[in-house]
Each structure stands twice: as structure tokens, then as C-alpha cells.
Amino acid sequence: MRIIILGGGSAGTSVAFELRKKSKECEITIIEETGNNEYSPCSLPYVLCKEIDGFEKIFLFSDSDYIREDIKLIKNARATIIEPDKKIVSFKREGKEESMQYDYLVYALGSTPRMPPIDIADDAKYHFFRTIEDAKNLGQDIKEGKKMLILGGGLIGVEAAYAGANAGMDVTIVEYGTHLLHTVMDKDMSSHLEEFMGKHGIRVVSSTAITRIDSNKLYSDNEEYEYDTLVVATGLSPNTGLAQKSGINVNHGIAVDSSFRTNYDNIFAAGDCIELDRMNDDACCVMLGSLAFQSARVIADNILGTKSSYNPVLGAAIAKLGSIIIATTGMTLQRAKEKGINAYGMIIEGSTRSGYHPDSKRIVVKLIANSEKKLIGAQILGGEDVSGRINLCTLAIAEGIGIDKIAFLETVYNPGSAPINEPLAVCARMLMRKIDVIANASK
Numbered sequence: 001m002r003i004i005i006l007g008g009g010s011a012g013t014s015v016a017f018e019l020r021k022k023s024k025e026c027e028i029t030i031i032e033e034t035g036n037n038e039y040s041p042c043s044l045p046y047v048l049c050k051e052i053d054g055f056e057k058i059f060l061f062s063d064s065d066y067i068r069e070d071i072k073l074i075k076n077a078r079a080t081i082i083e084p085d086k087k088i089v090s091f092k093r094e095g096k097e098e099s100m101q102y103d104y105l106v107y108a109l110g111s112t113p114r115m116p117p118i119d120i121a122d123d124a125k126y127h128f129f130r131t132i133e134d135a136k137n138l139g140q141d142i143k144e145g146k147k148m149l150i151l152g153g154g155l156i157g158v159e160a161a162y163a164g165a166n167a168g169m170d171v172t173i174v175e176y177g178t179h180l181l182h183t184v185m186d187k188d189m190s191s192h193l194e195e196f197m198g199k200h201g202i203r204v205v206s207s208t209a210i211t212r213i214d215s216n217k218l219y220s221d222n223e224e225y226e227y228d229t230l231v232v233a234t235g236l237s238p239n240t241g242l243a244q245k246s247g248i249n250v251n252h253g254i255a256v257d258s259s260f261r262t263n264y265d266n267i268f269a270a271g272d273c274i275e276l277d278r279m280n281d282d283a284c285c286v287m288l289g290s291l292a293f294q295s296a297r298v299i300a301d302n303i304l305g306t307k308s309s310y311n312p313v314l315g316a317a318i319a320k321l322g323s324i325i326i327a328t329t330g331m332t333l334q335r336a337k338e339k340g341i342n343a344y345g346m347i348i349e350g351s352t353r354s355g356y357h358p359d360s361k362r363i364v365v366k367l368i369a370n371s372e373k374k375l376i377g378a379q380i381l382g383g384e385d386v387s388g389r390i391n392l393c394t395l396a397i398a399e400g401i402g403i404d405k406i407a408f409l410e411t412v413y414n415p416g417s418a419p420i421n422e423p424l425a426v427c428a429r430m431l432m433r434k435i436d437v438i439a440n441a442s443k
């Protein structure tokens, strides 16, 4: 069986290695446009912050790993045509067009930075922050004392801003929405993040539409912002062009069923380029390395004849900015209200160990529940132990667990490792009370 994978990034490479783990027989070929083996884009901010010592550290596989696993990686080859009826894919390498026959094709071409409709002068110089090449270029322009502007206050923008501030730059984030991370975090939680950014000298200008970029300034209707280094982090578009040309169905991203199969039986798709079903919410592209990696098991199973499927996702995400970690899962309260869901939120501050322990860190927790007291979203910001708590919330949302169960969960305690009052449980108890009070008042 010959399997061809288009795109040698997080999703494509994970599928290749998962297939090989499960079958020694199939022939696996990856067609990759760049000269890179798989690396971790999620690690790029940490290289810029010098927490990871050099770009070479973030490559996940060496040439010899691919050879040992008998995975053929064709680099510097751009996939150009898919002919589903003939089961042929063509690609361009060193100016020459080549074609290969497949039994199964996996489409994993990722995403590309999106530029909003802005008037851009010819001499404007800006960076995207999507690939290792982008990060290397940006790294050259991170210089102490210089002015950095970040256009876009999503996760990538916030990480780029922190990298600049960490190197002693004067950083401003300009955001079109009302607050940082506005698609995944409510304003009350985001204000804690803005407070942290402020302590690192990062200014946040929100609710601002930039209309023009020139060689050293951004312009809104009534302000201008000077820069030495500009990062455009205004979102990503799924790479669906080749799919569309080839008759593969595309909505927001490539349309797949619960086994990641496209409208062609023998063509699967994974990673940033696909649209995913989300729990309680509309399908959309959820661009996360975690999901790209997790899709590999399902795709490999189905190609090899074992039926398996994914559950609607919650978009659980996490990032670390120096001494704080931010994480989010499920719906924001704002989104729930937009969707007409009767939802309530509660935000509390606690500590990660006994408050008197010298290493105890501050933690801020927000839980969102519907009127049946089912958890539908969570946001956490703290100095440590954020991932375990957000994963627990993801499990609770996915399994329809009520906040009453979280409120009275048996939790561990030890002054040096966990507080007696678990912040999730405290938050859940307060949220229960709030929902009861509102329900009683409306009787």
C-alpha cells in the first residue's frame, strides 16, 4: 500500500510515524515544500526568548530517523496537482514536474499568515511569525532599546511581544478587538494578562483598526505608532488552494468526517488546513499542534483498516510567557452569550501552594457554566500548575460533568505542592451559588 503525505510539518509527520508504528508493510512518502525536517513551531517563541538554546534544538527528527523508519521524505518539492480519479499527485522539484501514484493521500499543508485589508507602502518592512524562517528573520530584528510593534493580540502576537520585551525592546501590541486573546479569553481574565504585560513594559492598544503601514509607522484613523520592528500576527488562513483545485470539499477549512476523511474515500486531511467540529460551537479551523498530533492516530487507524474517530474539540490551548502561564478551554462567556446560551461566569484568585509557602504562586481561575450547571469553559492564568487544571476542565466539559462535582472534588493538599483550598473547587462552589441566587431571584 502506497501512502503519500503532502506536507512534512506537525500533522503530516505525525501521521507518517504513527503509520510506521502500526505497519511495517506500507510505503510512506512525505512531499515537503521546504528543506526542513519536522520541527516544532510551538517552540519558536522560546528560542527567541532564549529559553531554548538555538533553532537546531527544535527539530524533532534527523535525516537518519526518517531513513531508519523507512519513511521517504522528499524535500524542496511543492505539491501542485492532485488527480483523485487517477490517484496521482504531482509536485515540482528543482523546476521539474514529477508525479506519483498513491493508494491513500494525506493532505497536511498547514496554514499561511493572513494580512488584513490594510494599505501597505512598498517600503514597509514587516515580519510574520509562522515558520522557522520567519522566526530567524525576526530574531535578527529583536534589538534592545528599539521599538517593536505587534499587529494582533492573539496567542502568536502575545508570544512575539513577550520575546521582544524580554530582549529589552519597547513593545506595543495594537489589537482590533476589545482585548488581548479576545477569541479565547474574556475581558476580565485578559485584564490580568494585560497587567502582567504592563509589568514587562508591554503597552496594549485595543479596539484599534490600523489602516496604513509605511516604512516606520502604523496609522489608525486618529493615531500613529512608530516602529523599528513590526510583527503582523493577525491570524492564519488554512492552505486549501490545492484541495479546492482538486475537487476536495472546503468550507472554512477542508471538510472532513470524524475519521478525518475528505469527500474522497482515500484522501484524508489533518492539521491547520482542516475544519473541525467543536463542542457547543460552530465548526471552524482550530489551529493547534496538539490537535495536529492527536489526529495522526485516527488517520493511521483508518488507513490501516481499523475504524476510529475523533470527538468534537474544545480548542484547549496553553502558552507560557516568562513567569506566567495562560490556558483556556471551551467557550468564553462572551461567546456563549453570542450563541444564545444561558451562561454564567465566576472568577477567583488563589494560590498554587499554601499561601505562606515561599514558592507559592498566584493563580486566577475563571469557570463558565450553563444554567444546568454543566461546565462549558475555563480560563486560567497562573505561575505554575496550570496545564493539569485546564486538562481537568477539558475532561469535565467533554464528559458533561457538572460544576457540583468539581466543587466537591477530593483534592490533594500539601503546603509545598498544593493548597488546602483548590482554586478550581472554590471557583466552582462560588459559581454554583451565583447560579442558584440568580435562579431563585427569577422565580
Ligand SMILES: Cc1cc2nc3c(=O)[nH]c(=O)nc-3n(C[C@H](O)[C@H](O)[C@H](O)COP(=O)(O)OP(=O)(O)OC[C@H]3O[C@@H](n4cnc5c(N)ncnc54)[C@H](O)[C@@H]3O)c2cc1C
Pocket: 006, 007, 008, 009, 010, 011, 012, 031, 032, 033, 034, 040, 041, 042, 043, 044, 045, 077, 078, 079, 080, 108, 109, 110, 111, 129, 130, 131, 156, 159, 239, 242, 270, 271, 272, 273, 287, 288, 289, 290, 291, 292, 318, 319
Ligand atoms: C509561533 C507559534 C507558536 C505556536 N504554539 C503552539 C502551542 O504552544 N501549542 C499548540 O498546540 N500549537 C501551537 N502552534 C500551532 C501549531 O504549530 C500548528 O497548529 C501546527 O504546526 C500545525 O501543523 P500542520 O502540520 O497543519 O502545519 P505545519 O506544521 O505548518 O506543516 C505544514 C507543512 O506543509 C508544507 N507545505 C505547504 N504547502 C506545501 C505544498 N504545496 N507542497 C508541499 N509542502 C507544502 C509546509 O512547508 C509545512 O512544512 C503555534 C504556532 C506558531 C506559529
